[in-house]
Amino acid sequence: MAYKRPTMTSARWDEIVALLEDEQRLEVEYPKVAEYLDMASRLSGSGDRDADTAFDLRFVHYMTGGSAVSSNPYWDIVEPFVSEYEGRRVVDGGRAGGNARLAYAQVLLQAAYAYAIPSPQTIEWMSAFCADLPIVEMGAGRGYWAAQLSRSGLTVEAYDVEPPDKTTNVSFPGAAGQVDAWHPVGDLEGFVSRAQTADHVLFLCWPPGWGNKMSSEALTAFEEAGGERLIYIGEPKGGKTGNDAFFDALAARWRLDSVDPHFVSWWTEGDIAQGWVRS
Known part of the structure; x- marks a missing residue:
């Protein structure tokens, strides 16, 4: 080649x-x-x-x-x-x-940049799944995905427990010559307030695994507000992303509606891009 x-x-x-x-x-x-x-x-x-x-x-x-x-x-x-x-x-x-x-x-x-790779085809797939709804991303890291989605014409709000441009984030440490945040990233307080309404698609990209409750708590708040569309990018249950309660909730109350066939992953990872709707 x-x-x-x-x-x-x-x-x-x-x-x-x-x-x-x-x-x-x-x-x-x-x-x-x-x-x-x-x-x-x-x-x-x-x-x-x-x-x-x-x-x-x-x-x-x-x-x-x-x-x-x-x-x-x-x-x-x-x-x-x-x-x-x-x-x-x-x-x-x-x-x-x-x-x-x-x-x-x-x-x-x-x-x-980000744990998952935002290829142009995946951004197009997400845009089609979202239709005209805005996206709210929790666990946005540097906001790199949010920046790509915003450039495609989508309305995006990004949040993280530890916004890298405002506090220390061990997954996205600061370094000379690197951008701390590619898109405005709010904190957890901002997300909790935003999650009280469900006029958006919830986006979780590589939410932490190993029993961390972030993914299940974000999904629960979204459900309680009446949320109906979710984009999940990460590994299947038992992998490096999400906790059991998150995957159990998906199995019980959600339906897999779309999978991006063109998603690009590192060969070392098992992540996929899925679009879910409430059952």
Whole structure:
């Protein structure tokens, strides 16, 4: 497979070359990019030098260029490395088992943007499912998904227990050269107040698992307000997202209405995108 370098001006290319040649500046201005490049040189890649070089260039270009070079840098970094495996679209670099360099990049990209990957096709699917209803997202992290949805023309309100631009969030730590919040993210108090009305679609993207009650409590509040449409992006019951009470509530009082067939996941994850309606 031929991997093309990202489209950029000659001036942008010169900027990247100058940045990479000045290691001290790179570490100060973009420490996560410097961290990746340092670690990547020690880890096994795909076995295809051209593919690894192409990924590294996209990582550097979009992570350091920010919104000036892309409105969806996360997707632009990973899109050429998506393949289909057992009926799923996954970022694995063309190899079913992925590779160590890509796995390390995954950790950094999920912390910089979001745990799930917002491909344009998934944003279109969500827009169709929502029809004309606005979206209220709980557990929005940096608001990266909210930003993509807003750009598509949807009305979106985003909330998080720990908005990364206002408090410490261990899942989305601050770092030089990174955006703390891509869309305004309110706190839990704001969500509780908003959840009292149900004129929206509730959106839960990778709600915490391991017994954390956030997903079930958000769903309960939505149900009590009369909510009827839910978008869930995460792993099935027993995975890394949601708690048992959340999945039990879905099974008892909700009906699966739509599944995004084009959803893109990291090969290491089992997340899916589902649209649910009240039974």
